[in-house]
Each structure stands twice: as C-alpha cells, then as structure tokens.
Amino acid sequence: MSEVSWPPAGCALVTGGSRGIGAAIAKQLAADGWAVGVNYRSQSAAAEQVVAEIEAAGGRALAIAADVTDPAAPSITFEAVEQHFGVPVLALVNNAGISRDNLSPSLTDDEWNAVIDTNLTAAFRFTRHALKAMMRARTGRIVNIASVVGLRANAGQSNYGAAKAGLIQFTRTAAVEVARRGVTINAVAPGWIETDMTADVNTDLLEAVPARRAGTPAEVAACVGFLVSQQASYVTGAVLSVDGGLGA
Amino acid sequence: MSVTKEQVQERVVEALASFGPDADTITPSATFEELDIDSLDLVELAQIVEDEYGVVLKGEDMKELKTVGDVVELISTRAA
Numbered sequence: 001m002s003e004v005s006w007p008p009a010g011c012a013l014v015t016g017g018s019r020g021i022g023a024a025i026a027k028q029l030a031a032d033g034w035a036v037g038v039n040y041r042s043q044s045a046a047a048e049q050v051v052a053e054i055e056a057a058g059g060r061a062l063a064i065a066a067d068v069t070d071p072a073a074p075s076i077t078f079e080a081v082e083q084h085f086g087v088p089v090l091a092l093v094n095n096a097g098i099s100r101d102n103l104s105p106s107l108t109d110d111e112w113n114a115v116i117d118t119n120l121t122a123a124f125r126f127t128r129h130a131l132k133a134m135m136r137a138r139t140g141r142i143v144n145i146a147s148v149v150g151l152r153a154n155a156g157q158s159n160y161g162a163a164k165a166g167l168i169q170f171t172r173t174a175a176v177e178v179a180r181r182g183v184t185i186n187a188v189a190p191g192w193i194e195t196d197m198t199a200d201v202n203t204d205l206l207e208a209v210p211a212r213r214a215g216t217p218a219e220v221a222a223c224v225g226f227l228v229s230q231q232a233s234y235v236t237g238a239v240l241s242v243d244g245g246l247g248a
Numbered sequence: 249m250s251v252t253k254e255q256v257q258e259r260v261v262e263a264l265a266s267f268g269p270d271a272d273t274i275t276p277s278a279t280f281e282e283l284d285i286d287s288l289d290l291v292e293l294a295q296i297v298e299d300e301y302g303v304v305l306k307g308e309d310m311k312e313l314k315t316v317g318d319v320v321e322l323i324s325t326r327a328a
Contacts, residue, residue, distance in 0.1 A: 132295055177288060 006033070006230035008139050010090025013037040013081055015068050015126060018047035020195030021145060022095040024217030026050055028225040030059030034091060037081035038063045041096070060085070068096045068122035069114075074129035088133035091228050094123035094167075095145040099197060101156045112159045119163035120170070127174060131183065140183035141228040144171045145220075146239065148191040148247040164189075168239055175237035184236035186227045190220045191243025211244030251301060253324045260320050263296050264289070276317030283316075293319070301327045 012029045016022040018040035027050065030036045036054065038061055040047035047063035054061040064080045066073040078089055097119045100111035123144055134140025149157050150164025168187050175185035192198055192206060192214045206214060223242045226232055241247050257276070265271040267289040274283060280290065290313070294305040303326040313319050 135292055136295070181288070181292075 011035040011085040012091035014093045015039045016096030018043040024221035028221035030054040035060040035085040069117045091141040092130040115159040120166045134183045135181040138182045142185040144187045146187040146189045148243045172237045187239045189241045191246040209244045
C-alpha cells in the first residue's frame with residue numbers, strides 16, 4: 001500500500017466550495033497536496049478568494065461555476081477541472097447543500113424539491129459521473145457531507161433530514177457496490193457548525209450540544225481530509241459524525 | 249469507424265481479463281457466470297465499450313448477454 005504515491009494522479013472537486021464547510025474542505029485538500037476544483041453556484045468572489053488563499057499557500061485550485069441541480073453540472077465541472085489540471089477527478093466531496101426549513105404541515109413542494117435536488121439528487125449525479133474514472137483507475141475517494149439531522153430528528157427540517165438520511169444510505173449502498181475497485185465512499189455528519197447556514201440559529205440550541213459549542217468548518221474539513229487520505233483506504237460505507245456529541 | 253469482429257473480440261477479452269479471469273478461459277462460448285464476471289464488471293465493460301466504440305450498452309442489453317460471444321456479437325453489430 002505504501003508504494004502508491006498519494007495523492008494519486010488525479011485532482012479533487014468540492015461542490016459548494018466557496019464558503020463555510022466547503023471552503024475549509026477545499027483548503028484542507030489543497031494542503032494535503034491535491035489540485036482542487038472549487039465549485040460554486042453564484043458566489044464567484046468568494047470562490048476566487050478560496051482559490052487565491054490556496055495558491056498563496058503554494059497549492060493549486062480552480063473556481064468553477066455550476067448549479068449542482070443542473071443535470072449537466074457534473075459534465076461541466078468535471079470537464080473544466082480535468083482539462084485544467086490534466087488528470088481525472090479522483091477525489092470528490094459532495095458538499096453543496098441548502099436548507100428550506102418549515103414544519104411538515106406547511107412545507108411547500110418547492111421547499112421539499114429544492115432541498116432534495118441540491119442535497120441528495122446532485123450528490124447522486126456527481127457520484128455517478130465520478131465513479132467511471134475512479135473505477136478505471138482502481139482508486140478513488142468520495143465523501144458526502146451529510147448532517148446530524150440525517151441521523152436524529154430536528155423539527156422544522158423534515159426535508160433536510162430526509163435528504164441527508166437519503167444521502168447516508170446512498171453512501172453506504174454505492175460504497176459496497178464499488179469497494180473492490182479501490183474506491184471508498186463515506187459520509188461525514190456535522191452537527192452545529194459556525195457558518196452562514198447556521199448564523200440565524202438560536203444559540204439556546206447549543207446548550208443541547210454536549211460539547212457546549214458549535215464546531216468550526218476546519219474541524220469538519222479535518223475529518224474529510226482523513227477520509228480522503230491514503231491511510232483511510234479500508235474505511236468505506238462509514239458515517240463519521242463530527243457534532244460535539246449531539247447525535248450520540 | 250469500422251472495426252472487425254476480431255478486433256472487438258480481442259478488446260473484450262483484454263477487458264474481461266483485467267477483471268480477474270485467465271485470458272485462456274475467456275472463449276466465445278464462456279459464460280460470465282463461469283468466468284466469475286459480475287454486474288459491476290459488466291458495468292465497467294459497458295463503459296469501455298462506449299468510450300472506445302461509441303456503442304452504448306444499456307441495462308436491458310446487459311441482461312440478455314450471457315456469454316463472451318454475445319457481447320462481441322452485439323458490439324460488432326452496433327459498431328458497424
């Protein structure tokens with residue numbers, strides 16, 4: 001195992017990499033030696049900022065615009081990254097996600113569909129696209145960013161919870177399908193993390209967290225970094241919670 | 249692009265051998281079951297076939313294919 005050089009002859013792609021957890025993941029992978037595609041939907045300045053920071057630290061990165069809910073998004077992003085870096089995508093982090101909170105009796109079709117499309121369906125499409133080259137290369141790393149909400153009920157997030165729970169089971173199933181090709185697929189389940197997405201969250205909720213604080217994007221990125229590493233080659237179909245004990 | 253059946257046969261045997269079985273056991277009449285070739289291997293074979301011959305093998309197609317010869321025949325017919 002240790003004769004294989006790491007990262008392998010491939011690049012990484014992080015969806016939703018312009019801010020929050022995604023940006024931290026992109027920087028972590030770049031620090032670990034990967035050339036990183038930083039996908040964003042509309043925050044081009046933020047995405048370019050991530051690229052600039054990675055390059056300033058001696059790494060390689062490229063910002064690519066695409067709405068992950070577009071069925072053509074995997075082709076667009078993969079082609080851009082692969083052409084720029086000259087190697088196939090061998091590490092994919094499905095991080096792009098949105099929330100549209102509402103209690104189930106009031107939840108609209110749009111709120112339901114948008115969350116399922118972005119958080120679950122997009123991850124499936126990107127994974128499907130990535131597996132082709134990864135299987136042929138006999139190596140690959142896919143990490144899906146799920147959530148503690150995909151494991152434990154959180155009122156007001158039945159759509160988000162369903163999408164994240166679906167993402168977890170998709171992770172496990174796809175993982176066992178391709179395991180013998182040297183491709184690992186795992187999920188990371190963050191709890192409350194300090195980002196734009198949780199900026200409006202009532203801080204009383206943090207009292208329910210055993211660690212009594214929110215986590216940081218870097219703490220989530222470290223988990224992703226481990227799962228993408230060569231050392232994690234026997235970890236697949238796993239869910240790594242990074243939630244200060246919230247889901248335990 | 250015109251390909252001969254022999255060329256297709258050679259490529260298919262090469263691909264199947266990379267999934268495990270010895271090349272000399274991969275004869276036209278050999279079944280995938282005998283060769284221990286499963287659905288994941290066939291998915292990869294379909295990807296190779298699409299990349300190299302532009303022939304798309306769908307799920308329904310794959311179900312009908314039982315032997316090495318079946319695959320070679322289908323690809324050769326569609327690539328013509």
